[in-house]
Amino acid sequence: MASDQETDDSSNSSSLPKNTYKDPDDGRQRFLLELEFVQCLSNPTYIHYLAQNRYFEDEAFIGYLKYLQYWQRPEYIKYIMYPHCLFFLELLQNANFRNAMAHPGNKELAHRQQFYFWKNYRNNRLKHILPRPLPEPVAAPPASAPPPQPGLSTSVTVPATSASIPVPAAAPALSPMQFAMAPGSALAKNDPRSSGADRRKRKKDA
Numbered sequence: 001m002a003s004d005q006e007t008d009d010s011s012n013s014s015s016l017p018k019n020t021y022k023d024p025d026d027g028r029q030r031f032l033l034e035l036e037f038v039q040c041l042s043n044p045t046y047i048h049y050l051a052q053n054r055y056f057e058d059e060a061f062i063g064y065l066k067y068l069q070y071w072q073r074p075e076y077i078k079y080i081m082y083p084h085c086l087f088f089l090e091l092l093q094n095a096n097f098r099n100a101m102a103h104p105g106n107k108e109l110a111h112r113q114q115f116y117f118w119k120n121y122r123n124n125r126l127k128h129i130l131p132r133p134l135p136e137p138v139a140a141p142p143a144s145a146p147p148p149q150p151g152l153s154t155s156v157t158v159p160a161t162s163a164s165i166p167v168p169a170a171a172p173a174l175s176p177m178q179f180a181m182a183p184g185s186a187l188a189k190n191d192p193r194s195s196g197a198d199r200r201k202r203k204k205d206a
Contacts, residue, residue: 035079038071041092042085044101044110051102056092065092084114 040046055061070076072086080086091097100106 034068035071038068038089039080039082039085041088042082044088044107044114047088047092047101047110048104048107051098056098056102065089069093 050056068089071080071089077086101110
């Protein structure tokens with residue numbers, strides 16, 4: 001008889017709906033708390049604090065860090081203001097990193113590298129984002145007219161370009177002998193041999 005009563009009680013208890021916890025504000029408070037905690041992980045000093053107080057030795061806390069990886073999904077990542085927290089959250093899944101952050105030297109190294117990233121990230125990004133100026137076209141040198149050949153017409157036709165120098169249509173070809181020094185020119189007086197002969201001649205006259 002007692003067994004029949006126990007089976008009836010068990011059947012009644014299984015038929016009753018289970019009481020599940022429901023947030024009174026539809027999870028808003030939980031969302032804000034988890035968002036705040038995740039963004040705290042962007043600070044290496046806070047991670048060092050967790051390691052020093054042996055939070056990383058608690059299996060429940062390790063499972064919580066694994067659960068928080070949902071913040072990397074696109075519908076949640078848009079609320080993140082400090083993206084370094086997701087990088088450290090990924091590193092915290094590794095036991096070696098969790099143990100290393102317990103040492104002050106590793107904490108300072110992570111903080112220093114984070115500072116250098118903030119310092120140079122904008123300049124490094126601008127190198128790839130800003131458009132580079134196009135190279136200026138190099139002007140081709142003007143083509144010089146070939147020298148006239150003897151026996152041909154001395155008229156030269158030069159195409160009218162902005163870089164060319166106007167040349168008369170009919171310019172007589174100059175002979176190399178026209179550039180020879182005329183006799184009795186001033187350049188002949190500067191000859192050192194002639195100047196020495198003049199000095200000797202003056203001494204004899206004196």
